[in-house]
Amino acid sequence: MVLGDVIKRWQLLKGNSNAIFLTGTDEHGIKIQQAAQEAGMDTQAFCDMNCKTFQDLARVANISNDHFIRTTDEAHKDAVRYFWESLQHRGYIYTKKHEGWYSVSDEAFYPQSQVEPSLDPATGRKRMISTETGKEVEWSSETNYHFRLSAFKDRLLEFYEQNPKFILSKNHMRHLVKTVGDDLQDLSISRPVERLTWGVRVPGDDSQTIYVWLDALINYLTKAGYPFTPGKESELGWPADLHIVGKDIVRFHCIYWPAFLMALDLPVPRHVLVHGHWTMNRAKMSKSTGNVVNPFFAIDRFSVDIMRFFLSLRGPLSDDSNYENGNIVNDYKKYLQYGLGNVYQRLMGVTKSKFYPSIDAAKNGFGHEATENDKEFEQWLQELPSVVERFMDAFNSKAALRELMDGAMKTQNYFHRAAPWEHKDDLARVDRVIYNVSEFLRISGILLQPFMPQKGSELLDRIGVSADASKRGFAAAKYGADYEYGIVEKPVDRRQFLFPPLMVED
Ligand SMILES: *[C@@H]1O[C@H](CO)[C@@H](O)[C@H](O)[C@H]1NC(C)=O
Numbered sequence: 001m002v003l004g005d006v007i008k009r010w011q012l013l014k015g016n017s018n019a020i021f022l023t024g025t026d027e028h029g030i031k032i033q034q035a036a037q038e039a040g041m042d043t044q045a046f047c048d049m050n051c052k053t054f055q056d057l058a059r060v061a062n063i064s065n066d067h068f069i070r071t072t073d074e075a076h077k078d079a080v081r082y083f084w085e086s087l088q089h090r091g092y093i094y095t096k097k098h099e100g101w102y103s104v105s106d107e108a109f110y111p112q113s114q115v116e117p118s119l120d121p122a123t124g125r126k127r128m129i130s131t132e133t134g135k136e137v138e139w140s141s142e143t144n145y146h147f148r149l150s151a152f153k154d155r156l157l158e159f160y161e162q163n164p165k166f167i168l169s170k171n172h173m174r175h176l177v178k179t180v181g182d183d184l185q186d187l188s189i190s191r192p193v194e195r196l197t198w199g200v201r202v203p204g205d206d207s208q209t210i211y212v213w214l215d216a217l218i219n220y221l222t223k224a225g226y227p228f229t230p231g232k233e234s235e236l237g238w239p240a241d242l243h244i245v246g247k248d249i250v251r252f253h254c255i256y257w258p259a260f261l262m263a264l265d266l267p268v269p270r271h272v273l274v275h276g277h278w279t280m281n282r283a284k285m286s287k288s289t290g291n292v293v294n295p296f297f298a299i300d301r302f303s304v305d306i307m308r309f310f311l312s313l314r315g316p317l318s319d320d321s322n323y324e325n326g327n328i329v330n331d332y333k334k335y336l337q338y339g340l341g342n343v344y345q346r347l348m349g350v351t352k353s354k355f356y357p358s359i360d361a362a363k364n365g366f367g368h369e370a371t372e373n374d375k376e377f378e379q380w381l382q383e384l385p386s387v388v389e390r391f392m393d394a395f396n397s398k399a400a401l402r403e404l405m406d407g408a409m410k411t412q413n414y415f416h417r418a419a420p421w422e423h424k425d426d427l428a429r430v431d432r433v434i435y436n437v438s439e440f441l442r443i444s445g446i447l448l449q450p451f452m453p454q455k456g457s458e459l460l461d462r463i464g465v466s467a468d469a470s471k472r473g474f475a476a477a478k479y480g481a482d483y484e485y486g487i488v489e490k491p492v493d494r495r496q497f498l499f500p501p502l503m504v505e506d
């Protein structure tokens, strides 16, 4: 959610006020049906409870989602039935006896070539598992509905070839092309009601329930206004520019989903960003072993912006990342407290919080020759916004944030070497340094807003940048774009640190 939110807020920063961010909960399927049973709860009540947790989490994490969809919403179920009937109408659905391996936990079917025997380490019981996910599979033999997935092999391969950035990861893309090229079989898209009641019934056949993934994927369309009024398909944002998915659900988003859409001649999403998982003690987080972080507690302990910062900086975009409280503390100290925070603190110290004259001086040129130190720094600072932009536009928010944090270090060095406190007799020289450091703070304050909405705007407030949106958007994040800041009506007491020492134990 944080990754999606940072990208959404980045679009707003760039002035794209139409950016739409959808998140939500996928609530159907055998896994949920079973979990509710185990909890001794009514299935809908169980879903309501879980959904509320995610809605609460979105709120406390300051997520700016425009919609929160639940796949149990009536409008969504209508969209699913309409989608099904359209596939049927076009002849892409047929019934067949299906025999094969099914994993309840993955909600996925696997061909014989993708399962293997294994021993359950806990019980010593012999069982079959999926080679890909290691999850137990069971033999299922039943008559149900199938989707003609195999008919889309060539179209999918052609689509991947023409859209090499469909998945924003070369490894996943390669794997995908191989999977589709090797063995693309038709897909079972329903289950008998005796096995699965918790879902949408197949239109016209009460004995079958729609396969949870066909149902779940359609959520993206529901909130884009599907079924579409002819001529208004793109009105609410379809096709999506980006789906953000965990690495365990790539096949559903990158094979099944485009094929379903192609079957109805609907546009396919432009990009899929695949992320890895957080681990703890290098093992998968798991509730049953207690190897898990409660995000509400973490936000309580460190604050929402620090958690957003940490997740963005360390979040697993390709491999998995290990979650450690020690890293949160260290990253905070290194990059925020002693990095960015220190740049701000020193600027306020050197100028006694009065740095507007240096900004004003910049407007008229300084009458001072740049030193090598100035030149190098100035050139770097002028390029910083476009470097950040390139990363963000490629959905690499992690690299963008890293660039800003390295920037704080660079600015510290520049400040230190320029040592304005040693040139008090050369005011023009001092002004130039003060100005350039101020510009770094202003530019990075603007660019940090998507990551840390509160801290980013607090920094801008503290250095007196107007609250006017035009002074805080991406267009203003440019050297010399604003000469009107630096006058702070009520300067914050210098001991009130922007990033105070953390009051938590490591
Ligand atoms: C630093 O100040 C000088 C003098 O105005 C200016 O030429 C230079 O571009 C500034 N650097 C940046 C990028 O802020």
Ligand SMILES: *[C@@H]1O[C@H](CO)[C@@H](O)[C@H](O)[C@H]1NC(C)=O
Residues within 6 Å of the ligand: 062, 304, 305, 453, 454, 457
């Ligand atoms: C949430 O984000 C908004 C900007 O969208 C910001 O003004 C606000 O302070 C943030 N809230 C918290 C609790 O950080």
